[in-house]
Amino acid sequence: MATIQPIIVTSDVDRLQAFYQRMFGAVAESRFPEEGPVFFVMLRVGDSELGLVNNDADLSAPQRFVLSVRVDDVDALLDQVEAAGGNVLGPPNDMPWGERVAHIHDPDGNKLNLTQTIGASAGR
Template sequence: MQRKAFPVLYVSSVRRAVEFYALLGYKSVYQFPLEGDPHYVGLERGDSSLGIADTSWPEAQLGITVGTAPRFELFVYVDDVGAEVETFRAAGYEVLQEPANMPWGERQAYVLDPDRNPVALATPI
């Protein structure tokens, strides 16, 4: 029995979200349906996993609607915060907070994902 837990992010465009998280090194390991526009994509990056699901899923399956952003904050450790920020900036994503040294011993910045959820990028100092 597998004892793994991972978040499922509800997004307005699965393809656009997958492109965003690919910039952080996430790789697609599963897609449903297998052909055509995906409604769900499973991503992995090392030991980290994310599910990416269309916002229509919780309403269709659970009878609940997705609220407005931000709906979550994702915290991701990277090798070089400054380089990652420039990668996202060059790809046209908004940088919410420029890299800065934090008093708890990390260099940290924030970018916004395509649904305007904050994604923290951090490197231990």
């Protein structure tokens, strides 16, 4: 059995960690090294893990992935994005497959989909 663990490369781990903590209640599970400037932090977000690694990332490079984050209330969370350092890319939309979806950028410009189950498929 395989497990996929997303890791975001950033030049500012502390800034991204603060964003994911504020937006999604992320909790730091581990950090390397334990003291001094951080190189890597593993965050727990609900049942998921998200790694952040410090590197001189080229933030202008094209992103080839989208993190999709299932939340309880897309609209309420959108009100917090800019205060947390991110950007809202547009209003949320109700999709025909039973999800409310909004697109945002984290402080490094990584694209995230915020999704909320709605309508008849809410029980899935």
